Every structure is written in structure tokens, then in C-alpha cells.
Amino acid sequence: MDKMTEEQYRAISNMLRKRSLWMLHYCTGCGAMELPPTMTSRYDMERFGIVPYVTPRQADILLVTGYVNTKTLRRIVTVYEQMLDPKYVIGFGSCPINGGVYWDSYSVIKQLDKYIPVDLYIAGCMPRPEAIITAFRHLMDLVDKGKADGYRRYKENLDYYKKNQRKVLG
């Protein structure tokens, strides 16, 4: 397969993949309150092809909804590693960006990007369903252009991530 066909295959594959992202229905924090309105009839998320699925093996997107303390971080890392490539992480709310309302807590992770690679952040406390849908569309755009490669970054910089995780989790 010469390079031309490889690129064409990748373009078609990205175009189809962006239309069928599956979300992991894993509510890690208080931000998960905004997920049911997004999934149900008013702000219907399914029209973009995004469906909630139960296990990490079946899902593509991990939504880290809300604050992450060390207990949750352990589980999130396990779940992230159980997901199949290609996978994307969306940081939801202000807490994964810089700690949010828990900026001075001893047990909350301030910057999620140090521990697992994040593709997209959504600002807000809580973001409304319209913001969530805008974020999903932005993610679909990134997938289409081939720029959402958090999983590749994870595999390449595994030591960096593991070092940070071990420092916090022990």
C-alpha cells in the first residue's frame, strides 16, 4: 500500500470514526449531572452518533467529569488503560484544568494533563449541555483532522506519565 492509499484510507477512516464516537458512561465526579440532559430528548446527543456505553472495552471517549482526587485517579488510570486505541479524553468542568473550586485541597489533582493525556477541556462549573455538545463537535473536528492523538502521546511518553502517577498515588 503506497503512501497515497494510506492517506486516503486514513482520511476516510477518520471521517467515519468521527461520526461514531462512543462515550464511556462512567461518572467520576459531580459533573456527571449534566450528562443525562445531554443524552435525552432535549439536547439529543445521539444525533451525532455519540452513545453511552458501559465498559471501557467498548467505549472511545473517557469523560473526566468534575474533580479528581487521588482515589479516583487510580481508577481513572486503570479505566483509561483498559480502553482500546484510538481513545480520547475530555476534561469536563474547571477542576481538571486547574483544580477549580478545590484549588487549595491536599487530595485533589490540580492538572489532569500530567497524569493522562487530555485532548479537550470544557470550561464551566458545570458546563451546560449546549457547551458539552459544542465540545463534542470540536472533538469530532479534531478527529477528522487527525489531531486528537492523546493515545499516541500516552504510549510515547509513558515514563513521564507513570512517574507523575506514581508520585501522587504511591
Place this chain on the structure above:
Amino acid sequence: MVGKEILIAIGIPLLAFSIGISLMMFRRKIAARIQRRYGPNFIQPLIDIFKLLAKKGNITHGIMYDLGPIIALAASITVVFFIPMPGMKLMTGSADVIALLYIMVIGSLATALGAGESANPNSSIGVARALTLMLGYDLPFVIVIITLVLKYHTTNLYAIMQAQAGGSWAMWVLPLSAIAGIIVTYGALGEHPFDAAVAPNEVATGPMAEYGGKHLGLLMINHAFHIYIELALFVDLFMGGASNIFYFYAKMFVIFVLIIFFDEVLPRFRIDDAVRFYWRWPTILALIGLIIVLVK
């Protein structure tokens, strides 16, 4: 003539797959409209299957885990050849209705074995529930099939189909058995209210819990074939097949829409309640239908 054989051998499963996939597409759209929203793209199931088959980081738990979806899909493709399509006898001369019931089991057994090897108790619970449900709906199913065999004096599926041609469908002649047959089709397809086996909130989608990527893609293709098989069997048994493929598809579509309507509004039975339900009302209806045929 060998070319024609090969064409049929490839074309029939593809036709069955496309019928199954189109019914899946209609399903998501109709379900969405029932819930007063727009629903996904029309060809969403195909995109889903493509995405799953193109996943890069697949995992496996062993040889049986791989073989589960493979044998299930192979078995579903095999069953397609033994259900007559309009105008085509296919291979019904080699296996009659009773043999067909057993060939349909190969797929479930293979999925169950694969789910067992995935070492997840959610899968095992899902499989235990699915098998219990199969024991539940098999009782009215068998009574219904025996009723049909006794009425038409043959176990050959093609002959049963031919005997109903020209308007005297078994659905009008044996209405009670047809009602029992439809309720059984719910259970066989795993739709609400009988989907305790793949309950996403309870057992993490049951047998599919540990499956992802290309295995899940194969399982979804298998589901499309399964929809085709169950509905085609019902249409052949009770609605006399059809004279060409469009009427066949239309009949399957009508039955499927009926199933979707009930599926979207009903909650889920607990599994032992489901078995008790199957052994009560559909069985009584089917038994009354059987006695009517025996007495006449």
C-alpha cells in the same frame, strides 16, 4: 453452473446482512422518533461497525475468546442458508424445522463460551440469564412449531411456506399460536421486556462486557444476522413467505415495527419473572392453539 452457485453462496448472506442492517437503522430512527428526538444518522449502524472493525488496540484473553464471535458469526451465516427466501428453496432439503432449531443454538453456545473466557463475572451472569431465558421461551416456541407441523403435515420449512401461499396465512388460521410466536420473538431478539441478559445498567451488557474492537464488530454483524433470522423465520412460518423480496421485506418491517413499539415503552422483567411469564401466558395460548389443531 458453478458460477451461479458461488454467486448464490456469497449473495444470500450479503442480502441477509443488508436486510438486518437496514432494520437496525430503522430501529434507531423509529426509537428516536418515539422519544421525540431526531436520532442518529440513517446509516449509523454501518458506521459503528466500521469504527469497531478499524480499532487498533484490540485485546484478547485467549483462543476461546477469539473463537466465540467467530463461530457465532459463522453459525449465523450458516442458518441463513436454511431459511427459505422468496422464490428460493436454498438448503431446506437438508434440514427441517426441528434441525433448524438446533442449528440456531450453535451461535448462542459459541458466544456463551467466548463470554465465559473473558473472565468477567458480568459476562457469566449475562450468559446465565440468556440461557435461562432461552429455556423460558423455548417451551411456547416448541408448542407453536409443533402446531404448525401438525397443521401442514410436514416439517419442511419450504413446504410450510408454500402451503400458505395465496392469502391463507397461518396468522389468520392459527391466531393464538401467532400471538405466542410474536411474544417468543421478543425474547429471542433480546428486546425489552426480556433483555435482562444484556441489561446495560445491571450486568454491563452481559456477554459483551469484555468485548471491544473487532470482536464487538463481529458481534454486531452477528446481531444484524440474528434479526434477519428471527424475523424471516416468523414471516416464513406465519405469513407464508412472500412472492418477491420486496413483499418479504415489507412483512418483516411490519413485524419489526410492532416489536419496536413495545420495546421502547416497556421496562425490563426480572429473569425469573420472565421465565414464569413465558411458562404461563404464551404457553397457555400456544397449548390452546395446539389442542385446536389436534382436535380438528
Place this chain on the structure above:
Amino acid sequence: MMNMSLGILLATPFIGGILAYLGGKIHRWVRYTLAILFSVLTFCELFFYYGTESANLTWGKLFGSLLVLRINNLSWLFAFIVTGISMLVVIFSVNDMEEHKGLDFYYMELLFVEGAMLGIVLAGDLITFFMFWEMMSWTSYILVIQNGEMSMKAGYKYIIMSIIGAYAMLASLGMVFGKAHSLVFSNVANALAKSSPGFVIGFFVLFGAGLLVKAAIMPLHTWLPDAHSEAPSPVSPLLSGVLIKMGAYGLFVLFYGLLSVQLLGNLIPTILPVPLLLYIVQWLAAISIVLATFLAIMQEDAKRLLAYSSISQIGYVVLGIATGSSLGIAGGLFHALNHAIFKSLLFFAIGAVIYRTGTRNMSELGGLIKKMPITFTGALIGIVALAGVPPLNGFVSKWMIYEALLQKKEVFLLIFAFVGSTGAFLYLYRFIHSVFLGQLPEKYENVREVPFLMQIPIWILSILAVLFGVFPGIPMKVISKAEAFFGITPVKYNLYGFPQGSAMGALKVINISSVLVTALIVVLVLFYTLPKSKKLSQYDTYAAGQIVTPETKYNYSYGFYMSFGRVVNPVFKWSADKIYNAWARALKVFGDYMRRVYTGNLETYGSYIVVLLTIVAFVILIGGRLW
């Protein structure tokens, strides 16, 4: 020459047993070699008789009745099962029973059981039949009790019930001897043809009771779960695969050799499609199928599960044989052959697992597929065959029985049979899931595959299961000749199935298998062109983020079908076992009362004699006139 060598065929296992016993005193490998040699020799000798219609050998005279040995195609079929499975059991026992005490005696008994069963199928008159029947009972009893305390209790129940059945059989023999003055099969058949209906029914019930105890039809089945599960591992295939077939063989001879379908039909004319007595037997078999299946689903112990499954499958055999039509009888006989093959295969597989792990409790096992792949393959083929899934052999025989029931329009029996077959998937899946799939407990990390001698039976039986499934014409040849000999029109068949087997449907297994294999190849090609997969450990599984380690028992193994149990538990409040135990207790209470009279005290007996003599003397003195 032919006639003489029937005696040689029968004597070979007995001689082999005695020689193995004596040879074991010299060295254990002499014992093993002699045992294997003689069992293989018996199996090979059988092939001299392939296709003989009948050969007779009169070997004695007792009470004025000749004792006859004979062979025809039916006997050949059952003798094939007996000698074949016994040969495999002997080969399996070489490694499995190594730490056992008293092995000389064990091998002698093993070969004696084979000889006794061979005597049953070769018997030409009822005395020989009964002699070898009793011999089979006590030799198998000795084999059952070799496994410790629990097996002694199980064997006790087994032998008591067998003896009660055998007494009933003896009573029927006495009845018919008075009429016919000879117990050769043909004379008995003539005498019964001329007897009154009441006599025939009495004979049928008594003789049948003895057979049904051995064939473990409900409600006479209660010895089977204990006996088959507590017996040592190589003995269980012999019991479950072969011994209960003797009951089925006896029923066939009773229905179609001693009596006949016309005779039974003329006894009690009814509107039923089969004669009334056969119909009752069919209903008992059908109830056996369903109730035993439900009981098997609820079991936790692997061998008990297989034992209840045996009750269920032998119900199919009896259901087929009692149908009275050619397709049904052929189906019943074929299922007997198939059941011997796949049930022995399953028992050998679980015997291999017990040999390596030491436990048969399914909730403790798991994940043995990676350590014992050949045993797993054997168990998988056994399960698929038992479930009746094409293209293996269980499917063909079950199909034949269903078609026969449809032809006779016996729909309620067919419903029972179907429900039993669907229930079989449940317990079979439980068996293979809890033992082979899932996670491996830490204490079984060092389990290896079983030694080669123990694998031989698994290989051979797996190949036979597949062969008889795809080419059912091979055993059908013998079966249809057996049917023809007894005056039943044989079934039309060909190598691949039944072209127009019943008036209702046709079957051609090779088409099903070839389509399946082609589809499998296509899907495999598709699968391997997709991106490759990475292998993971069994502990890296979905647990909602929790990390799973061997200490957290993350599997679903105890109470697998609890929800189904909630549905069927109300039915099992009554249990035949409890009824028999209640009778046994009542008998014990009666005996306690009797002990007040029969005190065992010599002085009391002396006083009884004195009192009685006084009364007698008094009566004589007054001239014998009491009033």
C-alpha cells in the same frame, strides 16, 4: 466354529481378570499389561461377529431349560459399546488409580464387570440373562465402594435397589417358567403370545421393574446420583456409559423380543397411537428427562451434574425404544450408542481434572483451559454432542426421536423432550464454564496436562463423536439390521443422513457441516485481516476501575442458576429419595416392633416352644375338638 467361539468371547474377560489378579502379585506392569491386553482382545474378537445374523451356543441345562448364548446385530451393537468403553476405562485406570490400594482386585473386578455385561447381551435365555444381571450388580457394587466412606453409603443404596429390582425380575421368571417350562427366549415368546392379558401385564410389570431400576427411570432413579458421583473416576464412565444401557437393552428385548408390538397392542385396546403399556413407559421416561434436567441445573458438584444428566439422557433412549415405530427405535438405539460415547468422554474429562486438581466442586475450579487444553477440547466436544448440536452425533439421534414422536402425533411427549434438551444447554454450559473458563485459582498454577495414557480415551471418543455425527450411516447400518431381525421395518438411510427418513422431513448432516466449515473459514479470513490483538491476563478485566487480583474472587461460580432455581424449586419439595428413606425408616420401626417377639434371647425362644407344645398336647388330649 462360530458357535464355539461365542464361549471363548464370553470367557476372555473372566480369564483376563483372573490372570490380571495373579499377575499383579508379580509386578504391577504385568497386571496393567494383562488387563489392557485382555480388554483389547475382547474388543477385537467382537469384530469376527460383525454382521452375523445369529449364532447359538448351548452351554448347559438347568431345571429342564436350556442355557443358550446367542449373538445378533442388536447384541453386537451393545457388545461393541460394552467392550469398547471397558477397554478405554482400563486404559484410563492405569494412571488414574495409581495411589489406590488393592489394585489387583480392582482390575479383576473391572474385567469381571465387562464379562458380566457381555454375558447379558449374549444371553439367549432368561436364566443366563438373570445370572449375568446379578453378577453385573454385585461386581459393579464392589467397584463403586472403592472410593471411601461416602461411596460405601452410595453403593449400599445402589445394591439394595438393584436387588429389589432383581427380585421382581426373578418373580417374573418364575411366573413364566410355570407356563413355558423353558426360559429360552423363543419359547418364552410363544408362551406369552398364548397367555391371558392379565398374565402378560403381570410379567411385563415385574420384569420391567427390574430393568427400570437399572435404567434409572424416575421414580426408581435415586441410587444413580450418589453411585455415579462417588464412584472412582474411571468407574463412572463404565457405570454411566454402559451399565444403564443394559436396562435399555433389556427393555428392547422385553418389548420386541419376548412380546411384540402387535401383542402389546391387542392387550388393552385404546385409541392411543402406541400400546398402553409402552405409553406408560414413555411417560415415565419423559418425566425423567425433564425433572432430571432441572435437577442437574441446580447442582454444584461436577460429577453429580453428569449423573443427573445420565438419568435425563437414558430417558431419551427409553422414550425412543418405547415408541414402537422403526424411526423411534432406531433413534433410541442410536442415542444409546451416542450417549455411551459422549457421556464417557465427559466423565473421562472430569476424571482427568480430578486427577490433577483433586476436587470436583465446580465453584473451586476455573481457568483450566490453558493448562489442560486437550482435556478442554474433549469436554467441549462432549458438551456440544450432548446438547444435540449439529454436526456432532447427539443431534442425529435426538432428531430421529423427535421425528418419530411427530409421526405418532405424541405431541406432549415431544414438548417434554424438547424442554429437556434445552435445559441440557444450561447445565452443560455451567460445567464447562466453571471448570475450564474464567480465572485460574492460584493453587492450581502447577497443574499440567494429564499423561498420555489418560488422553487416549479422550482422543478416541472425540473422533468417534465427530465421525458418527457427520456420517450417521455408519452406525445406522448395524441398527437397521438389528431392527430387521426383530421384525421391525428398518429405516431408510444413507451415509449422510436420511433422504426421506420420515414422511415428514429429511436430514443431510454433511450439508450443514460443510456450510458451517465454509462460513467459518470466511470469517476467520476476515478476522485475521483486521488489526491484531494484544494478549491480556485473565485478571485484567472490567471491574469499573477496580484492580482485580487473585485474592478478590472475581468470578461467578456459586449458584450459577439461582434465578432459575427460584422458578422450579416448588416442584422439588417432593423427592423420591425422601419417600424411599421414609419407607426404609418405617420398615425399621416395624422391625423394632418385631424385635419384641423375636428377642434373640434363647430362654424366650425356649419358653415359646414349651408353650406351643403344651397347647398342641392339650389339643391332642381333648381329641382335637376345641368346641
